[in-house]
Amino acid sequence: MPTLPPLLAKPVEIAPLWFVERVARAIFSSVLKAHPDLFDRLGQYKQTRYCFSPCDLPLHFRVVPAAQSLAVSRGEPPLADARIEGPLALLLGLLEGRCDADALFFSRDLSVTGDMEAMLALRNTLDDSAIDLPREFGALAGPFSPLVAAAARHIRARALEGRDAAWN
Amino acid sequence: MELICPAGTPAAFREALEAGADAVYCGFRDETNARNFPGLNFSREELRQSIMLARRKGVQTFVALNTFMRAGDEALWYAAADDAVALGADALIVADFGLMAYVAERYPEQRLHVSVQASASNPDAIRFLVEAFAAKRVVLPRVLTVQDIARLTRQIDCEVEVFAFGGLCVMAEGRCSLSSYATGKSPNMNGVCSPASHVRYREEEGALVSELGAYTINRFGPGEASGYPTLCKGRFDVGGTEGYAFEDPVSLDVIDEIDALKAAGVSALKIEGRQRGKAYVAEVVSSLKKALGATPAERSALVSRLRTMSEGQRTTSGAYDKRWR
């Protein structure tokens, strides 16, 4: 199972929450800018409170699509309607529609609690999108954009190695 | 043989086109089709754009209207048929006789394909569908052996499409109320089977228990790969013995039978999986496309990669092989 290399995880662990949240929100809003109709497919599940809990980071990310809100917290997971827990690389792969969620649920690399249908709706929604996180991440780096995007792509490729074809 | 490919989203539709589909099948975002899952399927506008894209590539689009019309709400299905025809669907895939009659009468020029959900499993059944509704093609239920199919095609004046890869219904399609017995939602009426809204996983002494509605469908030991609680693929107790009473969690793969199916007179191979992601569609379609053009020897190499994509990592040729029964 791919986990975050300590070299990457450590700084995130010690970074102040406000900083992590600011970076995450910046990425989130740039994704939304690039994909304004991203959440259309969610239909009634736009109001769902989705929580993403990377098991290799002491953080929880809570997203409410309707409000376009993202909050980061530490410790106990926040109140949510549907929560998904797993290695960060897989969660990000899922966000990009790059991993087959069915396979991941079944391999128990990911665990889903709460409203399964809401999670399924999100999965299908993301699958129809063409989110490219390294590109979004790179966009934040201003003049270093191509460099950062390329580095992020490399990390993604390594983290997801062998996962692309792991279907249920 | 044509390759008929699934698309649950416009993104998957594009992947199917790129990967070499001869036709792509999809449905509207409501209960008029048998993959009525949240976040899946096409708006009218998305279908219009997808059909245009497909046309430019010389690829056909089939629209699945393969649930049974709810009494009193037939207008929803009729409107879906009207719109699919207006948007230029190359074929409508229909299961309900009432809807078939509507399409045959209203749009006699429109190609009508009989969905697997109609369960036409023999020559007399298919003759009935041709005579009554002018069906041009029948998707055969997954209950026949290759020999059955060969015998059947000789006796009918109708194209035959069979499932080649993907999820395997153990029961005759369109004739199964197991899901609604446990959840109130069925493939026939609601376009869903074992719906996620009724799925629950709970931890129990290290084991993961999957439930559908009020019923335990499976229990996975620590570390054991888990599965979605599709009812007919659950583990049950029959006469004190626990096991997969209907079918192990395997999926259908008939790549090894391609030549036999072709010889049997099959016109088209269908890939299941509108609910699967676009990456799945891309991979399966391109592999099967290659397999169709390959020699039997080249084929086995392609097969091994595809097998890793299957539920439970294992595949079966299902009813196409008599021993499956």
Add this chain to the structure above:
Amino acid sequence: MKMKRAALSLGPVYYLWDGPKWRDFYFRIADEAAVEYVTLGETVCSKRQHFSEPHVAEVIERLEAAGKEVTLSTLAMVTLERESRQVRDLIRDSVHAVEANDLSALGLLKGQPHSIGPLVNVYNAATARTLAARGANTICLPPELPATSVHRMLEAMPGFSFELFAFGRMPLAISARCAHARSKGLTKDNCQFICGGDPDGLPLRTLDRQSFLVLNGVQTMSSSCAVLLDDLAPLVDAGLSRIRLSPQDCDMVRVAALYRTVLDGRMDGEEALVELAKAYPGVRFSNGFLHQQEGAAWVSRGRSAGLGHG
């Protein structure tokens, strides 16, 4: 309000009963049961046909002598040449009405009066009309239908004979594979008629020991017994003309008597349910499909009073 009357109809025995048991069951139905229509003949598995075949003639004779109208059932799933031939022969030779339970029979029966069984998907009036135009004169609706759909169809086709599956374990699925044989380490082609050992189906429980389904050869049935006994009055008022009782390995004469008594308004539904539980002991009742819930659910009349005409 004028009371409308619905007839009782006995569906085919879905289980494999040995010849004498099958024959004696129908003899008793002929002599004692308050049913007006009897549909019979092997419906589930073509391999079983020879068990009842030697007795069909004498059974029909006895039933007709008792004034029952007999209909012959066709196979629910036809895949083999031999099965196709069986259906063709039955339809060609039968002097009795035939009940179609698969699409091949629908085609072959065109133009002659026939019945449609509950294993053919009739979910709406458009389909019912299509079949009626081809000669269907009575349609037994699938057990999955909610009351709202039944009402819509009764409204859309007044005077047409609709029948409702109202008693018995429900046929939920059919497969090319025989789970019953498989559970005993056999296959369909070499099944040794093992299903004959379970005349009321082989219970399938969940891993938490919940009763769930029963296996009946290639057919999968509900573990619970559909009982619409206390739900029928509004449907009969709306024009439902036949009530189907599906034979279980229990006192079906008593079952028929209870349904008749309730339909005639001579016994309260609640009271009849208590009696029915004695006639088919140890089996849970369900009517969830009719109330648009999971099929396994039981909705008592008190809780469903608001549903009425849906």
